[in-house]
Amino acid sequence: MSGAGRIERIAGSRAGVAMVTLALILLPFVLTQVGTSWVRILNFALLYVLLALGLNIVVGFAGLLDLGYIAFYAVGAYVYALLAGPQFGLHLPFWIILPIGALVAALFGVLLGAPTLKLRGDYIAMVTLGFGEIIRIFLNNLSQPFNLTNGPQGLARLDPLRLGEFDFSTRQEIAGFDFSGPMKTYYLLVLVAIAIIVITLRLQNSRIGRAWEAVREDETAARAMGINTTRIKLLAFAMGASFGGVAGGIFSSIQGFISPESFVLHESIIVVAMVVLGGMGNIPGVVLGALLLSFAPEVLRWTVTPVQEALFGRMLIEPEVIRILLYGFALVLIMHFRPAGLLPSAVRKRELEATRA
Amino acid sequence: MTPLLRAEAVSKSFGGVRALHKVSFTIAAGEIYGLIGPNGAGKTTLFNVLTGLYRLDAGRFSFDSAPLEGLAPDKVAARGIARTFQNIRLFANLSALENVMIGRHLRTRAGVFGAMLRTRATRAEEAAIEGRALELLDYVGIRARANDRAGSLPYGDQRRLEIARALATEPKLLALDEPAAGMNPTEAEVLKRLIARIRADGMTVLLIEHNMRLVMNLCDRVLVLDYGERIAEGAPAAVQRDARVIEAYLGVAPEDHAQAGTRDAA
Structure with a gap:
C-alpha cells in the first residue's frame, strides 16, 4: 500500500521481470522439444488463468460465491461463433468481436447478478449455479423455433484466430525461427493474460477495489459508509463476466468448433477450485492455482497408466476417474493445511492469524 | 433557525x-x-x-x-449522516488505514476505467484519499496503528477508528x-x-x-x-x-x- 514499498519492490525485481519475460518467450520452444501437444495444453491453461482471474474478482474481491461462472465463458464463445462463422455468414474480425463478447458477457453478468443482490453467502452460490445451468440448457435448445445456437451439435467451421493479415492458426517462419500456430497463439494469450493481470491489480488497489473489499467484509457497514452496494456488486459481476467473455472468444477462435458440452457445471467448479486452491483474492495465487489444476490432468494422463501397469500389471482405474478423486483430495488437503490457499492474500492471512490467535 | x-x-x-x-x-x-x-x-x-x-x-x-x-x-x-455501531462494525481484516480510506468512497469519484487506466486524475485522487485518511487517523489519535489489522486494535482504538471512518464521509x-x-x-x-x-x-x-x-x-x-x-x-x-x-x-x-x-x- 505504501509508496516506498512499491518502488522498492519494482526496483528490486527489475532483474526478476527480465528473467520472467525471457522464460515466457522461451517456454514454447522448450515445450515443443518435449512434444508439440504441450504448447496447446499450455494455451488451454492460459485460458483457465483468464477465467480464474475473472472469477477472482467476483469471489475473491467482492466475496460473492459464483458457481455458474462458466456461463460467461459460454457467452463469449458463442458471440465469437455467431459473428465469425457460417451460422449467419458473418465474418467480423477478431479484434472487433472480442470487445463485443466482453460487453455481452458483462451484460449477462449484470442480468444474472441482479437476482442475487438481496442474497448472502451460500444462497448466492445456489442461484448462480442454477443460472449457469440455464445458460447451458438454452444453448442446447435454441435451435428452435429459430436456429440460433444449432443445439447440441454446436457450431463448427469458425474463423481461425486472425489479427489483420496475421494468422495464428498456421505454421510460419519469422526471423529464421519456426513458429507453429499454437506457439503464436501462446504469445497472444500471454499478452492478454498480462493485460488482465495488470487491470486486476489496478482495480484491487483502487477506490472500486476497496469498495468490493468493504462489501465482502461487512455489507451493512459498507452501506452505512455510503457505498451503493447494489451497484458495486453488479460491477463485480460485470467485470468478472467480461474477462470470461474474452476467454470464451479466444477459446472459440482456437478451437474452431464449440458446443454446449464445453460449458458444463463441472467447468464452473474447476474454476472455483483454481481460485480457492491458489488463494482467493491474491492474483499470483489465482494464476498458480489455474496453472496447477489445468496441468494436473495432463500430467496424470501420462503417469497414471504406466504407474498402474507397473504396480498391478494392468490399468485398474481410468485417468479421468482418478483426476476427480485427486482434485477432491487436493482440495481437502488444502482446506486442512492451507485454508487460505497456496499463496494467500495478505487480508486472508491476517484473517486466519486472527482466528487462530 | x-x-x-x-x-x-x-x-x-x-x-x-x-x-x-x-x-x-x-x-x-x-x-x-x-x-x-x-x-x-x-x-x-x-x-x-x-x-x-x-x-x-x-x-x-x-x-x-x-x-x-x-x-x-x-x-x-x-x-x-454518518454513524458508528453499538457492536463495532469495522472491516476487521483490513488495515486501519484502509477502513478510513473506504470512508472516503462517498466523496471521491474514480470509476473502473479510471482505475484500469490509472489516469493522472485517479492517481491524484488516490494520494488525496490516503492523505486525508492519515489525517483523520491522526485526528482521532491512532495514526501509529495505521497499518495494523483493524480487528487487532484495542477496543478503545477500534471505537475511535470507527469515528475516523465515519468522519471520512464528511x-x-x-x-x-x-x-x-x-x-x-x-x-x-x-x-x-x-x-x-x-x-x-x-x-x-x-x-x-x-x-x-x-x-x-x-x-x-x-x-x-x-x-x-x-x-x-x-x-x-x-x-x-x-x-x-x-x-x-x-x-x-x-x-x-x-x-x-x-x-x-x-
Whole structure:
C-alpha cells in the first residue's frame, strides 16, 4: 500500500521481470522439444488463468460465491461463433468481436447478478449455479423455433484466430525461427493474460477495489459508509463476466468448433477450485492455482497408466476417474493445511492469524 | 433557525413490539444531542430508522430542510449522516488505514476505467484519499496503528477508528452509538475530549450513551426514551431530576405503585 514499498519492490525485481519475460518467450520452444501437444495444453491453461482471474474478482474481491461462472465463458464463445462463422455468414474480425463478447458477457453478468443482490453467502452460490445451468440448457435448445445456437451439435467451421493479415492458426517462419500456430497463439494469450493481470491489480488497489473489499467484509457497514452496494456488486459481476467473455472468444477462435458440452457445471467448479486452491483474492495465487489444476490432468494422463501397469500389471482405474478423486483430495488437503490457499492474500492471512490467535 | 434534523412522530414496530412510538425531536446545527434510556428503550432502533437500515412505519425525518425517510443507507450517508455501531462494525481484516480510506468512497469519484487506466486524475485522487485518511487517523489519535489489522486494535482504538471512518464521509451529523461502551474511565475521558473537539470543529453530534458522566458533561440537550416513547427532553441537569426519568431508570417507587398501570397506557 505504501509508496516506498512499491518502488522498492519494482526496483528490486527489475532483474526478476527480465528473467520472467525471457522464460515466457522461451517456454514454447522448450515445450515443443518435449512434444508439440504441450504448447496447446499450455494455451488451454492460459485460458483457465483468464477465467480464474475473472472469477477472482467476483469471489475473491467482492466475496460473492459464483458457481455458474462458466456461463460467461459460454457467452463469449458463442458471440465469437455467431459473428465469425457460417451460422449467419458473418465474418467480423477478431479484434472487433472480442470487445463485443466482453460487453455481452458483462451484460449477462449484470442480468444474472441482479437476482442475487438481496442474497448472502451460500444462497448466492445456489442461484448462480442454477443460472449457469440455464445458460447451458438454452444453448442446447435454441435451435428452435429459430436456429440460433444449432443445439447440441454446436457450431463448427469458425474463423481461425486472425489479427489483420496475421494468422495464428498456421505454421510460419519469422526471423529464421519456426513458429507453429499454437506457439503464436501462446504469445497472444500471454499478452492478454498480462493485460488482465495488470487491470486486476489496478482495480484491487483502487477506490472500486476497496469498495468490493468493504462489501465482502461487512455489507451493512459498507452501506452505512455510503457505498451503493447494489451497484458495486453488479460491477463485480460485470467485470468478472467480461474477462470470461474474452476467454470464451479466444477459446472459440482456437478451437474452431464449440458446443454446449464445453460449458458444463463441472467447468464452473474447476474454476472455483483454481481460485480457492491458489488463494482467493491474491492474483499470483489465482494464476498458480489455474496453472496447477489445468496441468494436473495432463500430467496424470501420462503417469497414471504406466504407474498402474507397473504396480498391478494392468490399468485398474481410468485417468479421468482418478483426476476427480485427486482434485477432491487436493482440495481437502488444502482446506486442512492451507485454508487460505497456496499463496494467500495478505487480508486472508491476517484473517486466519486472527482466528487462530 | 431551522434545525439540522427534525423527527416528527416517528414510529417503528417489530411484530407486536412497539420499538418507537411517535417520537419527535429536533437537533440544532452545532449541538451535541444525547439520546438515553434504559436497555431496549429504542435508541438503536431510532439510529437504524434514521440511517435507513430500517423502514419507518409512520412519521417523518427532515434533514437539512429536505425529507430523509425512505432513503437507502448509502443515500442517507450521501446526504450527510454518518454513524458508528453499538457492536463495532469495522472491516476487521483490513488495515486501519484502509477502513478510513473506504470512508472516503462517498466523496471521491474514480470509476473502473479510471482505475484500469490509472489516469493522472485517479492517481491524484488516490494520494488525496490516503492523505486525508492519515489525517483523520491522526485526528482521532491512532495514526501509529495505521497499518495494523483493524480487528487487532484495542477496543478503545477500534471505537475511535470507527469515528475516523465515519468522519471520512464528511458528514453534517455524526451519530455515535454508545462510543464509550466497554471503555475504562481513562479511555472514556479521551473519547470525551475527542467528541468535544469534533463539535468545536463545527460538527453536529447525536450521541447514544450509557455512560452518564459523559452524557451529562458533553450534551447540550438530552432526549430520554423508555419503551419506545419520549419521556423527557431538555438540559442534562433538568432531565436528571425528572421524575419519569428516575422512574424509568430506577423502577417504580413503592408509593407510586398505584400509578404504575397508567404509565404504559400513556
